[in-house]
Amino acid sequence: MTNEAPQIPERNLSSSKGEAILRGGMQEFLKNGYAATSMDRVAKAAQVSKATVYSHFQDKEGLFIAIIKYLVEEKFQTIFEPIGTDNFATEPEIILKELANRMLDTASEELVFQNFMRVIIGESGRFPQLARAFVTNVEATGFRVLRDYFTHCPRFNFADPEAIARIFVGSIVHFLIVQEMLHGKDIVPMERDRLIDSLIALIVPDKKM
Amino acid sequence: MTNEAPQIPERNLSSSKGEAILRGGMQEFLKNGYAATSMDRVAKAAQVSKATVYSHFQDKEGLFIAIIKYLVEEKFQTIFEPIGTDNFATEPEIILKELANRMLDTASEELVFQNFMRVIIGESGRFPQLARAFVTNVEATGFRVLRDYFTHCPRFNFADPEAIARIFVGSIVHFLIVQEMLHGKDIVPMERDRLIDSLIALIVPDKKM
DNA sequence: GTCTATAGGCGGATAGAC
DNA sequence: GTCTATCCGCCTATAGAC
Numbered sequence: 027m028t029n030e031a032p033q034i035p036e037r038n039l040s041s042s043k044g045e046a047i048l049r050g051g052m053q054e055f056l057k058n059g060y061a062a063t064s065m066d067r068v069a070k071a072a073q074v075s076k077a078t079v080y081s082h083f084q085d086k087e088g089l090f091i092a093i094i095k096y097l098v099e100e101k102f103q104t105i106f107e108p109i110g111t112d113n114f115a116t117e118p119e120i121i122l123k124e125l126a127n128r129m130l131d132t133a134s135e136e137l138v139f140q141n142f143m144r145v146i147i148g149e150s151g152r153f154p155q156l157a158r159a160f161v162t163n164v165e166a167t168g169f170r171v172l173r174d175y176f177t178h179c180p181r182f183n184f185a186d187p188e189a190i191a192r193i194f195v196g197s198i199v200h201f202l203i204v205q206e207m208l209h210g211k212d213i214v215p216m217e218r219d220r221l222i223d224s225l226i227a228l229i230v231p232d233k234k235m
Numbered sequence: 236m237t238n239e240a241p242q243i244p245e246r247n248l249s250s251s252k253g254e255a256i257l258r259g260g261m262q263e264f265l266k267n268g269y270a271a272t273s274m275d276r277v278a279k280a281a282q283v284s285k286a287t288v289y290s291h292f293q294d295k296e297g298l299f300i301a302i303i304k305y306l307v308e309e310k311f312q313t314i315f316e317p318i319g320t321d322n323f324a325t326e327p328e329i330i331l332k333e334l335a336n337r338m339l340d341t342a343s344e345e346l347v348f349q350n351f352m353r354v355i356i357g358e359s360g361r362f363p364q365l366a367r368a369f370v371t372n373v374e375a376t377g378f379r380v381l382r383d384y385f386t387h388c389p390r391f392n393f394a395d396p397e398a399i400a401r402i403f404v405g406s407i408v409h410f411l412i413v414q415e416m417l418h419g420k421d422i423v424p425m426e427r428d429r430l431i432d433s434l435i436a437l438i439v440p441d442k443k444m
Numbered sequence: 445g446t447c448t449a450t451a452g453g454c455g456g457a458t459a460g461a462c
Numbered sequence: 463g464t465c466t467a468t469c470c471g472c473c474t475a476t477a478g479a480c
Contacts, residue, residue: 057360060271065457066456075459078463146417147352148356148358150353150418152267160417161417166422184433185436186433196405198301201407206403208356208366208367213370220395220398222393224395227436228399228402228437285447
């Protein structure tokens with residue numbers, strides 16, 4: 027609206043120190059959560075002084091929100107839509123199996139994502155707007171991809187494709203939560219293929235196990 | 236092993252002050268999580284002095300663990316097995332619908348349970364033993380009840396009843412997490428009956444929606 | 445057993461030099 | 463822009479009176 031010099035378009039990720047602070051803060055907040063993270067540790071992790079942290083971000087809450095918003099809107103937005111689902115020639119059991127495996131691969135291997143979900147859920151009482159951003163950008167993306175696939179793939183004729191999408195995503199995310207995030211692998215062991223194969227057998231018609 | 240006077244069998248819930256501390260600590264820890272809760276606020280909530288808190292429990296960590304263990308082992312152990320599933324005469328769709336509705340009723344109405352899950356997941360990095368206790372006493376209980384039902388009810392003949400149980404519990408718990416705990420109700424609205432009906436249609440054979 | 449008072453440290457945030 | 467040094471409050475935990 028004014029004739030001022032153009033600003034850096036998105037958030038200021040170009041400054042070297044600013045980037046370091048975001049990376050350091052990310053490391054600490056994802057490891058410890060919001061309350062247990064101190065600005066001293068963030069500064070140390072970013073290898074800058076605490077005053078420099080406060081010159082780039084208004085306060086602890088502002089830094090935390092900036093970091094989580096970046097993760098929600100940029101880094102993990104597409105984690106639940108890892109492959110193209112516009113291929114209606116390939117057998118649905120192939121497509122769905124590939125989709126489930128990629129979701130679990132990404133989420134299981136990247137410890138960052140598990141810590142990210144831990145923080146989102148753990149802080150969802152104190153930071154409801156971040157939880158909503160997660161639902162909008164991460165969960166809803168997965169729902170949409172699967173709902174569209176179940177709607178448009180001619181092999182399916184579900185009365186409520188969106189509900190089936192919820193069941194698919196929900197089964198996989200809950201599996202991730204119990205086996206990995208809650209350290210349940212040794213308590214209630216289950217190979218991921220058992221879950222995925224049973225899920226696909228329920229969803230894909232004329233498919234006997 | 237000795238001739239000493241008999242002690243109170245389980246944890247000491249009989250002392251009036253001790254009970255108040257557990258209740259006050261529960262209120263604060265479930266509302267704020269571990270790190271954001273101060274022992275001053277616990278003492279205030281319990282209407283005792285801080286020194287009294289420390290005379291009943293070794294330290295903050297010990298109090299937290301005592302409270303969460305109580306919730307995991309006593310209060311919420313049966314939240315995922317709310318009705319008898321030994322009735323093989325009633326139609327499975329009736330049994331399963333009732334089961335799903337009771338699980339979601341209890342968990343949705345009791346805000347305490349949502350805060351409890353938030354804390355379990357949020358602190359599962361710092362307190363893995365509490366997360367494992369949750370898996371053992373709460374999640375695995377639900378898995379077992381449904382696996383046994385799918386195994387013994389003659390209407391079913393699943394290749395992997397345990398995996399089907401995971402899908403059932405996972406769909407419902409994930410629905411609870413997204414709609415309630417992550418405040419997604421207004422972002423990705425869905426009546427619970429849509430989820431439950433679609434889930435039952437997938438699981439119960441010869442049942443058309 | 446329970447209290448008041450306090451020790452001792454770490455927390456978020458800022459002042460002021462460069 | 464970045465630093466060092468510091469303010470001040472709240473934190474966990476305890477000492478000592480009753």
